[in-house]
Amino acid sequence: MSTFSRISRRTALTSLTGLSVAALMPGQPPRARAAGEMPGMDADGSCAGTQGSGNIAPLPGPPRKLTIAWNETALCVAAIPVAREKGFFARYNLDVDYVNFGGATDQLLEALSTGKADAAPGMALRWLKPLQQGFDVKLVGGLHAGCMYMLVPPGSAIRQLTDLRGKTVGVTDIGGPDRNFFGIRLKQAGVDPETEVQWRQYPADLLPLALQRGDVQVITDSDPFTYVQKRQFGLVEIDNNMKDAWAHAACCVIGLRGSLIRNDPQVAAAVTRAILDAGAWLACNPDEAGRIFKPYAPRVSAEDLAQMIRIEGHHHQSVGPKFHDEIVQYANALKDIGVFRPSLDSARYANRVTQDLFST
Numbered sequence: 001m002s003t004f005s006r007i008s009r010r011t012a013l014t015s016l017t018g019l020s021v022a023a024l025m026p027g028q029p030p031r032a033r034a035a036g037e038m039p040g041m042d043a044d045g046s047c048a049g050t051q052g053s054g055n056i057a058p059l060p061g062p063p064r065k066l067t068i069a070w071n072e073t074a075l076c077v078a079a080i081p082v083a084r085e086k087g088f089f090a091r092y093n094l095d096v097d098y099v100n101f102g103g104a105t106d107q108l109l110e111a112l113s114t115g116k117a118d119a120a121p122g123m124a125l126r127w128l129k130p131l132q133q134g135f136d137v138k139l140v141g142g143l144h145a146g147c148m149y150m151l152v153p154p155g156s157a158i159r160q161l162t163d164l165r166g167k168t169v170g171v172t173d174i175g176g177p178d179r180n181f182f183g184i185r186l187k188q189a190g191v192d193p194e195t196e197v198q199w200r201q202y203p204a205d206l207l208p209l210a211l212q213r214g215d216v217q218v219i220t221d222s223d224p225f226t227y228v229q230k231r232q233f234g235l236v237e238i239d240n241n242m243k244d245a246w247a248h249a250a251c252c253v254i255g256l257r258g259s260l261i262r263n264d265p266q267v268a269a270a271v272t273r274a275i276l277d278a279g280a281w282l283a284c285n286p287d288e289a290g291r292i293f294k295p296y297a298p299r300v301s302a303e304d305l306a307q308m309i310r311i312e313g314h315h316h317q318s319v320g321p322k323f324h325d326e327i328v329q330y331a332n333a334l335k336d337i338g339v340f341r342p343s344l345d346s347a348r349y350a351n352r353v354t355q356d357l358f359s360t
Helices: 079-085 105-113 177-188 204-213 225-233 244-248 258-263 265-284 286-296 302-311 320-336 346-353
Strands: 064-070 094-100 119-123 137-144 148-152 168-171 198-201 218-222 236-240 252-257
Touching: 064 105, 064 265, 079 094, 079 265, 079 286, 094 265, 105 119, 105 137, 105 252, 119 265, 137 258, 137 265, 137 320, 137 346, 148 177, 148 225, 168 177, 168 204, 177 218, 177 320, 204 218, 204 225, 218 225, 225 302, 252 258, 252 265, 258 265, 265 286, 286 302, 320 346
Parallel strands: 064 094, 064 119, 168 198, 168 218
Antiparallel strands: 119 252, 137 252, 148 218, 148 236
16 A cells, blocks of 8 residues: 555645625526426536626615525535625625534524524535424525545555445444435445444544544545545545436535525525525636635645536525435435434425425
8 A cells, every 4th residue: 555645634725704795797698497497507517717797687676685504625615605706696786794614414404494594505414413302493595515535555455335344444433424425325236334334433634544544444525625635645435425316416415594484585586696606607607616615625726626626516406396306315315324204205205304495
């Protein structure tokens, strides 16, 4: 096995604050969207260039102030700074403040429930179990598909999921989304993730060291850490969440406080559409999106950030019945690996935790 040099989470990604607010993008007449079509993309998923505001009109009156909680170190939610930098929030007459939130999911959902924040992006597999506790939070759309990876050292005999029997996998969180997702993938491949595979938790910067020492044979995480570590240490990707049916399922979702949806449905729809618009623009403009996110990742080049965006599933977004069905898909898979009880009614659960803001 090759010798690894150590890289820390702080070294790989040091967050900064204060993206500037750009002027509103040059106006173009809105174009009608077909049912289910996401903004900024043609029906086949290809880029459609600069998009209009579609069927959501700007809010009347003075700009509506909102607070979005997000994790500044997470490239998968780059649509949040893009939405402000490129004027998508302003387009819908929204004045948005950001709160950098890196705490536990329960705390984030509590912040949304109690009105300390109005909206937040997050990973579906991190939110779905805590949402069983009855937080007043609704999932309103899928922001993008995959950004999680399973990696092995160069020269490893492990080449596919069935090779993981008897092996140990390093993760950053035993209850995290990558642990749950690759547990699902192993179960689908015929490997019991509870009895045939061991899981060990490490800080992200120590995962390559754990590989070097032989404490684990496989590691999982998400960008930008996996991208940086894969290149630095020559790691080999054996699986990700952009394969098979999961390529068409939202990895990152948008959540809103329930009281915002009930009391101000137009505001709820506007902020959701602004974030989705920004995510679609990001998928079509990865180079500029990488430059926009660069202040949050000063030790990663804008070119590398753009390449990560290209690799990830930012072309996929979902709302309404399609998004509901994706949550059902996740709930069924989580039942298979014991995260949800077998008796859970997945469709009923999805009905409770999702909200369609755009049905007519």
